[in-house]
Amino acid sequence: MGKCKHITRLLSDALDRRLTTSEWVAIRLHLPTCSGCRNYRKQIRLLRVAARAASGIEVPGAAGADE
Ligand SMILES: [Zn+2]
Structure with a gap:
């Protein structure tokens, strides 16, 4: 499920930058x-x-960073 890796990466990116429409x-x-x-x-x-x-x-x- 490589999809999840991509999605979780986007979710974490969303905290630091604006996502593009296609990313959302x-x-x-x-x-x-x-x-x-x-x-x-x-x-x-x-x-x-x-x-x-x-x-x-x-x-x-x-x-x-921490669990
Ligand atoms: Zn997923």
């Missing part, structure tokens, strides 16, 4: 069919919020 379309088509990628998106969002709340500053690479 790929995500939106894939997420409803894949609980793994939905969970990944949930996780990186939580990590991002938690990192900001804890430090008050931007933490590069915070997503996926």
Whole structure:
């Protein structure tokens, strides 16, 4: 399932840059069919919020840094 690698990469990129329309379309088509990628998106969002709340500053690479 190389698709998931691509999608999770886009989800993580989305935190740092604007995705193109075709990238969003790929995500939106894939997420409803894949609980793994939905969970990944949930996780990186939580990590991002938690990192900001804890430090008050931007933490590069915070997503996926710790389990
Ligand atoms: Zn997937």
